[in-house]
Amino acid sequence: MPAPVEPPIETPASLPEAYAVLADSSAEDPVTPIAGGTDVMVRITGEIGEPPRRMVDLSRLRELRGIAVDRGAVVLGALTTYTEIRRSSVCREHLPALVEAAATIGAGQIQNRGTIGGNAANASPAGDTLPVLLALDAAFEVGSNRGQRAITADAFWVAYRRTALAPDELILRIRIPIGSGRETRFRKIGTRRAQAISKVVLALSWVDQDGPPGSGRVAPIAPTGNGPIGTWRDVRLALGSVADRPIRTRATEAVLEAASPTPEIADAAAEALAGEIHPIDDVRSTAEYRRVVAARALHRMIRDAGGW
Amino acid sequence: MGEWRFAVNGEAVEVEAPGMRRLLDILREDLGLTGTKEGCGEGECGACTVLVDGAPVDSCLVPVCQVEGARIATVEGLATTSSEGPVLDRLQEAFLEMGGAQCGICTPGMLMAARSYLDSGGGPDEVAIREAIAGNLCRCTGYTKIVEAIAVAAGGPG
Numbered sequence: 001m002p003a004p005v006e007p008p009i010e011t012p013a014s015l016p017e018a019y020a021v022l023a024d025s026s027a028e029d030p031v032t033p034i035a036g037g038t039d040v041m042v043r044i045t046g047e048i049g050e051p052p053r054r055m056v057d058l059s060r061l062r063e064l065r066g067i068a069v070d071r072g073a074v075v076l077g078a079l080t081t082y083t084e085i086r087r088s089s090v091c092r093e094h095l096p097a098l099v100e101a102a103a104t105i106g107a108g109q110i111q112n113r114g115t116i117g118g119n120a121a122n123a124s125p126a127g128d129t130l131p132v133l134l135a136l137d138a139a140f141e142v143g144s145n146r147g148q149r150a151i152t153a154d155a156f157w158v159a160y161r162r163t164a165l166a167p168d169e170l171i172l173r174i175r176i177p178i179g180s181g182r183e184t185r186f187r188k189i190g191t192r193r194a195q196a197i198s199k200v201v202l203a204l205s206w207v208d209q210d211g212p213p214g215s216g217r218v219a220p221i222a223p224t225g226n227g228p229i230g231t232w233r234d235v236r237l238a239l240g241s242v243a244d245r246p247i248r249t250r251a252t253e254a255v256l257e258a259a260s261p262t263p264e265i266a267d268a269a270a271e272a273l274a275g276e277i278h279p280i281d282d283v284r285s286t287a288e289y290r291r292v293v294a295a296r297a298l299h300r301m302i303r304d305a306g307g308w
Numbered sequence: 309m310g311e312w313r314f315a316v317n318g319e320a321v322e323v324e325a326p327g328m329r330r331l332l333d334i335l336r337e338d339l340g341l342t343g344t345k346e347g348c349g350e351g352e353c354g355a356c357t358v359l360v361d362g363a364p365v366d367s368c369l370v371p372v373c374q375v376e377g378a379r380i381a382t383v384e385g386l387a388t389t390s391s392e393g394p395v396l397d398r399l400q401e402a403f404l405e406m407g408g409a410q411c412g413i414c415t416p417g418m419l420m421a422a423r424s425y426l427d428s429g430g431g432p433d434e435v436a437i438r439e440a441i442a443g444n445l446c447r448c449t450g451y452t453k454i455v456e457a458i459a460v461a462a463g464g465p466g
Contacts, residue, residue, distance in 0.1 A: 004333070004349075006326035011310070011373050034371065041369040042350040044328065055328060059374045083363070107443025108421065109354055112363040113370065194442030195352055 004044045009034070009055040015063040018170065019145040021056045025167040031056050033170060035079055036113035038106070039122045064117065064172060067091065074178055078117025078171040083108070085116065095136070095176060097184035097203060101129045107194040117171040123161045123245065126198050126284075130157070130246035132186055133174065134238035135203035141173040148172070157245035181207050182234075185301045189293055191284070199285035200294045201240040204301050206232040206256065230306075231260055237298070242279040242290055251276045252298070261306030269302060270295040314378045316341070317385030327373030332356045334372050335382060343383040343416050347445070354444030357417035358382050364424045364443070383416035386423065399423060399461040408457035410448035417444050422458045432464025 012018040025031035032052035034040050044051045058064060064079040067088050074094050076085070082102035085091050091099050105111055105119075105128050119127045120140065130153075138153045142165060151164050158164050165171070184205040190196030209231040235256040240246045252272040259265045279290035313322045316339065323338050335341045335358070347355030349368050356367040359381040386397035399422055402408065409415045418441060425440035437458045438451070446454060459465075 004328075004330060006328040009327040009371070009373055011327060034374075037369050037371060037374070038351055038366075041330070041371065044330075045349060047350075057327065057371070057373050106351065107354070108424075108440065109357055109364050109366045109369075109443040110351055112360075112365050194439075195445075 002045050002047065005046060005051045007032075007044065007052050007055050009057055011057045011060060013060045015061055015143070015170075015172075018056060018058065018061055019143070019168070022168040022170065023145050027167055029053070030167050033058050033121070035059070035115040035118040035121075036081060038110050038114040039118060039124070058170070064170075069094070069178075070175075072177060072179070073175045076116055076174045076176070078173060079115050080117070082106075082111035082114050082116070086111065094178045095132075095184075097186040097205075098129060098132050098136070098176070100186045101132045101188070101201075101203070104128055104188045104190075104193075110195075116174060120156065120174070121163060121165065121171055123157050123163050125160070125243060125245050126201065126241045127246060128188055128198060128201055128240065131201055131203040131238035131240045132184070133176070134246055134248055135184055135205035135236045136176050136182075137236065138174050138176045140171050141175060142169045143172050144168040144170065150175075154248065160244040162245075179207065183208060183305070185305070187297045187301065189297060197284060198241045200242060200279075200290050200297065202294060202297055202301075203238050204236075204298065206235045209233045231258060232256055233258065237273070239277065239294060241284070242277040242294060247277075249273060249276050256302075261302045263303075263306075263308060266299045266302035266306070270299040273298050310373065312372050312376050314375045314380060316380045317382060318379075323372065325372055328371045330368050331358070331360075331370040331372055331375055331380070332367040335367060335380075341382055341384050345413050345416055347413060347417075352445070353414070354417045354421065354441075355414055357420045357444060359420055359424055362424060362427060364421045366443075381420065381423070383419055386419060397423070399426065399458070402457040402461040403454070406453050406457035406460055408449065408454045410446075414444055414446040414448075418446065418454055422461070425458070426462055430462060432459035432462040434459065437462075 010021045022031050032055045035058045065077040067090050068075045082105050085102040119129050133153045140151045156164050186203050188198045188201045190198050235253045237249050237253050252269055255269045255272045274291050274295040279287045281287050310327045311324050335344050345355040347353035351366045351369045357364050358367045360378050387394050421441050421444050437455050
């Protein structure tokens with residue numbers, strides 16, 4: 001293995017200092033931020049793409065830490081680690097699907113370092129928390145010397161490993177709405193439970209119009225299918241590892257919108273999803289496997305929600 | 309270059325190095341602590357696991373600029389000394405007793421992940437032990453003897 005390069009790095013102690021370091025970052029000559037380092041440190045050997053040329057360490061920026069509930073949303077500092085998400089009583093109560101996703105990433109060593117802001121900024125199509133952020137309609141609060149702005153998760157990943165961040169911008173916080181009655185399910189399919197990059201990862205989210213708000217489960221429907229209980233509204237389905245970026249699958253969402261989790265709807269949604277995604281063959285899986293398994297995983301989620 | 313101060317196995321150290329030098333290289337090359345092994349160099353295998361403020365991390369993924377002021381624990385710090393010579397940590401004793409080490413490359417990382425598990429109150433439950441070492445790959449033992457050794461160190465039946 002090649003000797004690691006050791007790019008020059010600035011270690012600002014505050015957000016304004018970090019902004020100053022990033023002020024002359026450009027697409028041609030970027031300053032690469034490092035948070036938990038679990039992705040960018042792999043690049044310094046030059047084995048995976050070009051190593052960064054100059055860097056800025058974010059670990060001293062207290063402004064980017066912390067988990068809070070604020071005006072109907074959970075707000076996660078960009079430097080929140082997966083371990084902190086798993087242990088947070090706020091996340092466990094309001095964002096169980098995100099807790100589940102965090103628990104599937106790497107193993108303890110990675111979860112202790114990797115951050116949710118880093119997962120988003122790294123923009124891997126296989127980033128495990130990213131479908132959850134899409135399905136929960138998260139928004140990124142980003143900032144630079146030029147000011148702050150919000151970018152919806154929907155608009156954040158713009159191409160393969162590219163985000164809507166300008167070269168001088170940092171993710172500050174991720175804001176996740178916690179409307180009552182919203183249910184979310186997460187599923188990652190990989191080669192093994194720990195230390196696996198996903199073959200397919202998906203998150204499904206809906207509001208159960210007729211069910212008790214925040215009940216955690218939709219009331220089961222009768223196996224015969226008569227009198228289905230629970231109509232889904234505001235359905236969002238997001239997937240990773242099936243496109244060049246994490247995506248929402250809106251045609252499949254339309255099948256589920258204003259529908260109930262019946263066997264017929266599950267069949268129709270699975271068929272729609274298999275037709276809507278266009279995964280590729282790569283070292284981890286094949287296009288065909290991804291298409292079939294994504295559809296089956298969705299079918300299973302709907303079945304579990306329907307209780308049949 | 310920068311000057312970085314932190315503690316390794318309870319001793320204060322100060323090193324002059326580029327901020328992006330890997331903690332792994334600082335330990336092995338700058339400080340001569342070669343107990344910590346490099347396996348994959350990309351956070352997959354856990355061979356280079358050390359504890360930073362008590363938490364297991366892959367030292368190949370940690371730049372030295374991020375451990376300023378931290379407490380680092382490596383495999384060299386597990387054994388203690390007494391008037392009668394070195395005394396192995398009970399985890400090390402258990403690995404010996406149960407045959408938990410074969411080629412040895414994964415062993416320092418396994419020991420540190422297991423030490424953190426025990427320090428955080430982990431018991432002899434097999435499922436919990438397997439999760440605690442899920443980030444550490446071993447190509448020799450098939451894991452069974454390692455899991456048994458950790459269970460013994462946690463007070464389970466030998």
